[in-house]
Amino acid sequence: MSVKPIIGITMGDPAGNGPEITVKALAHTDIYDRCRPIVVGDMKMIEQAARFVNRTDITIHRCEKVSDALFTPGTIDVLHMELIPDTEAFPIGQVSVEGGNAAFQCVRKVIELAMNGEVDATCTNALNKEAMNKALEFYHGENSDGHTHFDGHTEIYATYTGTKKYTMMLAHHDLRVVHVSTHVSLREACDRVKKDRVLDVIRIADKACKDMGIQNPKVAVAGLNPHCGENGLFGTEEIEEIKPAIEAAKAQGINAVGPIPPDSVFSEALGGWYDIVVCMYHDQGHIPLKTVGFVYDRELQTWKAVEGVNVTLGLPIIRTSVDHGTGFALAGKGTSNELSLVNAIDYAIRMTNGQKK
Template structure:
């Protein structure tokens, strides 16, 4: 359900009632039944909330929201504010979702947005979903993938300083990221995937003029991947690699750091109304690769300014649900 003070409860209601979502999966919300009932009221919907103790207690009623109760009553949480209780509820929902997936009771997990400040107020020492999932599953090799349609981007590093991101662009880490991209694309049903690898420096280093990371780390990693039978190309200058991917040259791009990969995906998927300053479209998903379970997420935040108003778009959440169902089918 995400942070109960944000738009998570509302977009969960919208997405779970969507016929296109119901056509590919049976959604079960992990969260607070009282908060979801409030979200339905905000949306002006008369929706039955079915509280279940086990996923098999769900019904086939398409107009009913099935909820696995996290045991924290969020009915008294204010909309649109950073709160300790909300951070604890968001973390508890993630933890329960992970345990359900690990035990095989659900085939995939999809996360609505949480708030990092609220997490920290609750004493949760993680910067976000990715690190929580890695901790709970004991995963050391993992990477973040963003996608909007056929533009897919995987990151060598994410939530670290730019200085540290440069240090993390090592031969071993770049190779492992290429491998994770290849495994994910194969699981999606792409038979012979082509992976474009971005350079770290402007013009991909210009043969050492603007830095040696490409020569010393990235090119050897690409050669290692090719030797393993992976069709990896690069390093491609960062200012052109994403345009080439949108044009169909690559099935996924390996970005070297957070903003290098996030900016092109969000420029493609986010659209803002010039007059109102409000986003009219928020597309794109976030997926953690390398985990023993499936985790896909929306590619936006808690949007506290919209919470409790019934105006938030569930577009990204629906995309996340579609992709989670596709991966679940591939893994099956």
């Protein structure tokens, strides 16, 4: 019988719904059949979250180190970091330096645990970029290692693992997308569509699918322009940058296909034609994933599903994440949907098991 992987889960910004989602997700006792989860965060905030979601039947177990964890259904192990001294005074649902620092410290700690081999994979709840960067500036040189700005989780992971070539993958079940660029302006994103970068992302996408146990992944590469440029009529990036990258990937034995018009590639991928889609910029990949993963019930006026998973590829460690924000407006209400975190944990397990094969 194989040893179940240890998954380190950050609580996210404590002012958001991350702690509540964490409690709800780990109330799914079947998760413990597949992995050994441990939360990295402030025990007091997790206890408060358990009250918010009316799960006071669950025991919150304080750990000083990973080896203290019990990994027992009905008990949530928390690697305690003294981050929020006074939970009663801490402002839920608001941007704060204290919340941003707590979220950042949890991420930095879980990366350290993974790099040291104490956890097999990491899974992150959402942080608020404004709060985090206010905290980095406030604690410059003290709690931030001198860093005063990060665009988000991906860049934090890249920095603290020393990774130069990486990309974001979003997934909703078997629909997966990766990006040539993410958090830059659309104008700059077009300038970043270069052969070397496109080829790097194709390689990363191929390896990610293989790490998940897909033996011969089919990698679709989207075009940048309408109709893939119509042979240069609407743009030349496909001719000058994207096609050469695809040909280079094929020469390396990668089953890459394209460029494929962006308005059709995702419906084809949903139909099972491809295992992953290489997208040229942020919204090209995010919009289709969030359209299928975020389902709103008009009649009940509530979210039926918020299920996307965010995975950082190219790192020496595994990182998956929820594909939504901090949910400040929902914090403290106990109504947040935990499926995205459940799916993110499942993806972390899948990737860990795939790499062991």
